[in-house]
Amino acid sequence: MTVTLADVAARAQVSPATVSRVLNGNYPVAATTRERVLRAVDELDYVLNGPASALAAATSDLVGILVNDIADPFFGIMAGAVQSEIGGPGGRAGGERLAVVCNTGGSSERELTYLTLLQRQRAAAVVITGGAVEDPLHAEAMAGKLRRLGEAGTRIVLCGRPPVQDTGAIALAFDNRGGGRRLTEHLLDLGHRRIGYIAGPEERTTTRHRLEGHRDALKAAGVDECATVHGPYDRRSGYEATRELLRQDPDLTAIVAANDTVALGACAALREAGLRIPEDVSVAGFDDLPFSVDVVPALTTVRLPLYEAGARAGRIAMGREAEPPGKMSVIAGELMVRGSTARPRT
Amino acid sequence: MTVTLADVAARAQVSPATVSRVLNGNYPVAATTRERVLRAVDELDYVLNGPASALAAATSDLVGILVNDIADPFFGIMAGAVQSEIGGPGGRAGGERLAVVCNTGGSSERELTYLTLLQRQRAAAVVITGGAVEDPLHAEAMAGKLRRLGEAGTRIVLCGRPPVQDTGAIALAFDNRGGGRRLTEHLLDLGHRRIGYIAGPEERTTTRHRLEGHRDALKAAGVDECATVHGPYDRRSGYEATRELLRQDPDLTAIVAANDTVALGACAALREAGLRIPEDVSVAGFDDLPFSVDVVPALTTVRLPLYEAGARAGRIAMGREAEPPGKMSVIAGELMVRGSTARPRT
């Protein structure tokens, strides 16, 4: 059998209670006793039984992080940031917390399933990243689940997603709408009038907000909306959408993509069509992922402070940073003008 | 209080034992009884207490995944693949498993710490990705930890890392040496003789193997080794290393980078120095991350089947795929020749 608390206690000639207290450091123990216990722990290679501890103490050191796609740096960066903040000092036993990263693949059911699994583990906190699916049924199920989680003592922070009413969840939302608007304004300022738009998957808040910002800008400038195509947030989608866009409107002079990854696909399709960037067609992305500055030409995009947002979400989840007033904070993006956008040919 | 098994039992007018058996589905229960229990579970919104269950059953549904950097797609892709395989059917209660992704940041101590934490949680399995640190002390500590984990019933799979003796851990190693050799051979075939090398961080297996492959190729061709610079696996390192390389040998005609991300930095530095790729200097990477085909010119690199390897590691960890003979399998890389390499100027 594996070594238990009792074994350590026997070896150190103290009661199990004392060993527990030494390990948790939340109760006065004489230095010599502590010494003896620690030595026994070491000699026996004792490792605390997490489930037993969690059961008895009714707490756990697991923190859940929900992401759409762990292979996408957009989420990876946020997840890494959250993780870097939840460990470290504070709390019990060295305050070691484990991050449970859950890949929802953007599916709302899996989102719910994972939340149930985290609830089952009695997670200390949950950080949910990425936009929400805008299905009323799902929204309701989600709200209910979050409410129950909150009641069970799990802290919930939404990172890059709009607030969910009546759940007590804290929301750190990105200003996708403002970013989308500024990006299109930039293109309009350069003189573009025929701007194709590659939107993300439908029925998602992020997609809608970015698209709304785009339309706001067009409307304010009195410019008619040009072709818009929806697709997933991946490179392939950008490639295919661009071919479609070019078919619908061969005269467009600029393309705005749902995010940087999609923009990459768009660039590939454009080049394949023999069009130069930005001389023939300007391209803009969103997010400013690390590679965006390296592609040639460097991508004009809207920078989202992903790491900072994730870190903040992590701190709030751990109660190490005050919640924003109104349990909600909007994080602005910053327009990064680079080589992929220029004046249209005259 | 939250709802417990006993509450469900009371409502369904059965014993707690029966509820447990319905939930775990590992014991015959009459259809009508099961029906009644399930209804009660539903009506009470009951969620199993994971820690209690894990304690009583001495098993857990947590699977650990160790990665160096979750924000790096190299690891993100593998982690996502592992995760996609560990869920799904098989095992208890719908077989829902939770992936605990641990960011070691490449630090060997944190690696050990996380393993202890996973041991504490009595993880069902652990998948360790990324190269190992080659410090004898650490290697020994690691071997001991893995052995103890294995003895406690945790299945261990190393993914992209060489085997550790006497631990029973299964290893899926990448053929970094062979890949490195082929890459340099390709450059030599093109006619390059002055090839700068940007290696990864020192004292790591991945770094060493790739570098050895490079040197093997040079030696076989009777070509003298050119400048080599070490640095972390990130873009910035590639940028700085390239400036250094150019300083050491202004006449080099090709640069081999430790991985694609580093290669990106190298490209940036070369362009900044007014050098064209591949006309003036050829550049090659390693890994073939998704963006590598999109940069301009597209990167010549060695493709590693990251997703497939991760998926396989996940399946082996879940016991759904036979272990490779000798508990070890070498996964080859594939040379992808693209636009970033060409004959040197004559």
Add this chain to the structure above:
DNA sequence: ACGTAGATAGAAAGCGCTTGCTATCGAGGG
């Protein structure tokens, strides 16, 4: 010198679930 507060340590009662063993019931077999 005696009472008492303060500092430690131990005893024991669970935390909520799983599971080996036992009990019950009905259906066949002899």
Add this chain to the structure above:
DNA sequence: CCCTCGATAGCAAGCGCTTTCTATCTACGT
């Protein structure tokens, strides 16, 4: 018609830890 066996369900003993309450012992204050 009695006995045995198969199918279900319940009992109760833990799993290994935390924590409340109690017991000791030492050190002072007066």
